[in-house]
Amino acid sequence: MAFGPFLLLASLEGLVTAAVLALSALGLSLVFGVMRVVNVAHGEFFMLGAVIAWAVTTAVSGHPALGFVVALVVSPFIVGAIAFVCERLVLRRLHYDPESTIVATIGLLYIFQQLALSFYGADARPVEAPFNIRIQLPWFGYSGYKLAVIAASILVILATWFVLTRTRIGMIMRATQYDRETAQAFGIPVDLVYAGVFAAGAMLAAIAAVLIVPIQQAHYLMGRDPLLLSFIVVIIGGLGSLRGTVIAALLIGLSDGIISVFFSPTLAKMIATLLVAMVLVFRPQGLFGTVAR
Amino acid sequence: MSLDAPQTGMASARRLDKATALHVGVILVLFACLFILPDYHVGVLARVMVLAVFAIGYNILFGYTGLLSLGHAMFFAAGLYGAGMPLYHLDWPVMPSFLAGIASGTALSLIIGVLALRTTGVAFMIVTLMFAQVAYLASLYFTTYTRGEEGLVLQPEIRQVDFLSFNLDLTDPASRYMAALTLLTIALFITLRIVKTPFGRNLVAIRENEERMRMLGYNVFQIKLGAVVISGTIAATAGAAYGLFFGYVGSGFAAIQYSILPLLWVLIGGAATTLGPLLGTIFMFYVIDITSGFTSAWLLIVGGALITTILFFPKGILGTLREKRIPWLP
Numbered sequence: 001m002a003f004g005p006f007l008l009l010a011s012l013e014g015l016v017t018a019a020v021l022a023l024s025a026l027g028l029s030l031v032f033g034v035m036r037v038v039n040v041a042h043g044e045f046f047m048l049g050a051v052i053a054w055a056v057t058t059a060v061s062g063h064p065a066l067g068f069v070v071a072l073v074v075s076p077f078i079v080g081a082i083a084f085v086c087e088r089l090v091l092r093r094l095h096y097d098p099e100s101t102i103v104a105t106i107g108l109l110y111i112f113q114q115l116a117l118s119f120y121g122a123d124a125r126p127v128e129a130p131f132n133i134r135i136q137l138p139w140f141g142y143s144g145y146k147l148a149v150i151a152a153s154i155l156v157i158l159a160t161w162f163v164l165t166r167t168r169i170g171m172i173m174r175a176t177q178y179d180r181e182t183a184q185a186f187g188i189p190v191d192l193v194y195a196g197v198f199a200a201g202a203m204l205a206a207i208a209a210v211l212i213v214p215i216q217q218a219h220y221l222m223g224r225d226p227l228l229l230s231f232i233v234v235i236i237g238g239l240g241s242l243r244g245t246v247i248a249a250l251l252i253g254l255s256d257g258i259i260s261v262f263f264s265p266t267l268a269k270m271i272a273t274l275l276v277a278m279v280l281v282f283r284p285q286g287l288f289g290t291v292a293r
Numbered sequence: 294m295s296l297d298a299p300q301t302g303m304a305s306a307r308r309l310d311k312a313t314a315l316h317v318g319v320i321l322v323l324f325a326c327l328f329i330l331p332d333y334h335v336g337v338l339a340r341v342m343v344l345a346v347f348a349i350g351y352n353i354l355f356g357y358t359g360l361l362s363l364g365h366a367m368f369f370a371a372g373l374y375g376a377g378m379p380l381y382h383l384d385w386p387v388m389p390s391f392l393a394g395i396a397s398g399t400a401l402s403l404i405i406g407v408l409a410l411r412t413t414g415v416a417f418m419i420v421t422l423m424f425a426q427v428a429y430l431a432s433l434y435f436t437t438y439t440r441g442e443e444g445l446v447l448q449p450e451i452r453q454v455d456f457l458s459f460n461l462d463l464t465d466p467a468s469r470y471m472a473a474l475t476l477l478t479i480a481l482f483i484t485l486r487i488v489k490t491p492f493g494r495n496l497v498a499i500r501e502n503e504e505r506m507r508m509l510g511y512n513v514f515q516i517k518l519g520a521v522v523i524s525g526t527i528a529a530t531a532g533a534a535y536g537l538f539f540g541y542v543g544s545g546f547a548a549i550q551y552s553i554l555p556l557l558w559v560l561i562g563g564a565a566t567t568l569g570p571l572l573g574t575i576f577m578f579y580v581i582d583i584t585s586g587f588t589s590a591w592l593l594i595v596g597g598a599l600i601t602t603i604l605f606f607p608k609g610i611l612g613t614l615r616e617k618r619i620p621w622l623p
Contacts, residue, residue: 038415093604098415099361103560103603106553110596118590228426231419270430277423281408284416 018253043227049206350527372532398529444543
C-alpha cells in the first residue's frame, strides 16, 4: 500500500479511537468539572460497560443487532446505577475531599477489577457487531461499523452539549459547578446533582465501551488505557471544558492512531504521557482551558 | 490532657525518651522474631521490613508534608534498577551497586520534585502518576537492558558482600533478615530524628497551612523539595535492597500498583506516625497471606481495605490510638 492510503487508514483508525475517547473523557471531565472529584475508577466503569454488553448480547438470542441495541440501552443504565450507589455510599460520606476521594476511587478500581476477574474471568471475549458492511474505498475496504461508531459518538456528544447548555438540568449542573454554595442557597439539591453527575459520567464511559466492544474484545483489564488516555485528554483540553475535551480527544486519538502505526505503541504512549505531564507542570489550565477561578 | 506552659519542655523531653524506648523495643522484638518464628515467617518478615522502609519513605512526603504522590513506584524502581543493572550488566560488587541504586533515587527525586512541585493538590497527584507511568513504560521499552516484564534474575553468586574481611551472604535467610532489620532501624531513626528537628516541624506546618508558612518568610518550595528528595531516596534505598536481597529486578515493581501499596500501608498504619508504615505493611501482608488460604481475590481485599480505612479510620491504627489514648506517640 502506498503512503497516502496508508496514512488515510491510520487516520480513520485514529478517528475511531478519538470518537470513543471523547465520550469517556467527557464523562471524566463532567465529574471533575462539577464535583471536583478525580475519578480514578472511571476506566473500570468503561470496563463494566463492555463486560455487561457481552453478557447482554450472549443472553439475547436472534439477530446480533437486537442484542447490541439492548446492550446499548441496558449496559449504561446498570453502570449508571452502580456509580450512583458508589457515590451515595462512599464519595458523599467523604464530603468530596479531593485526596480522600482519590484513595476511595482507587479502592473502587481494585474492587471492580477483582469482581470482573472472579465472575467474568481472565479471557478476552468478543461481541458480534450489529451489522457487517464493508465500505469499499479505491485502495482498501473499511468496516462500516467503525464509521457508525464515529457517527454515534458525534450524536452522543451533541446530545450532551445540548443537555448542558440548553436544558434546565444542564443549567442546574452548570450553576452547581460555578458556585456550589450559592446554588444550594437558591434551593438546588446539590447533593442529588452530584450523584446524578457521577452516574452520568459513568454512563458516558459505558456507552463508549459498548460502542467499542465489537471492535476490541471485552477484558477485565481493558479499563487501564481509557483511564490514562481520558486523563490526558481532560488535562490537555482543560479540566471541565467540553469544547476543549472534544478537540483534545481528536488530537490525542488521531496522533495516537498515526504514531502507533508508524512507531512502537509503547514509545508513543511514553512520549504522549511525558508531554502531558509537562503540559500540566508548565500550563496547568490546559492548552484550551481558562484559568480557574 | 493539658500541660502548663513551663512544663512542656521537660514533658517533651520525657515524651521523646518514651518514644525512643518504644522504637528500641520494637526493633528488639523484631530481632527476637528471627529466633522465635518459623522459617516461613522469617522470610515474610524480611520482605515486609524492606517494604516497610519504602512505606516509611512514602510517609515523609504523604504523612508529614501532606503531599499525596501517586508515583512512588518510580523511586522504588529507580533504586531497584539503579542497583540491579550495574550488578547484572557491569559486574559491579554489591555495595557500589547498592549505592548506585540510592544515588539514582536521589537524582530522580530531585528532577521530579523540581518539576512536580510547580503544581499543587490534585495536579500534583496526577503529574506524579504520569511521570511514574513514563518510568514504567520506559522499563518496558528498553528491553535490551531491563528485559521488561521478564526482568533480571540476580544469581546467588553475585549477591555476596565482601567488606574488608567480613562476608555477608544475601541469599542466606538469617543474614538477609539482619540486613533488612538494620535498614529498617536506620530508616525508623531517621524519621524519628526528622520529626524532632525544625525541618520536620516545617514539613508539618506546610501540611497544615502552606500559605501561612510562605507569609512567615519560609522558602516553602525548598522545604517541600527536601521532603521529596528524602522520601524518594528512602524509597529508592528500599528498592535497591529489595533487588539485592531477593535477587529479582522486574518492571512489575514500577507499575502503578507499587505506587498505591505504600499509600495503603501508610494509611492503614497511620499517616504521620513513625511506626505506622511498619505496622500497616505487616498488617496488610498478613491479611493477604491469611486470606489467600481461601480466596485468591486479593485485589478485592486491597480495594476494600482502602475504602474502609478512608471512610472509617482516616487516621489509621496508630493515628487513632494517638488521638484517643497515647498522645505522646511520635
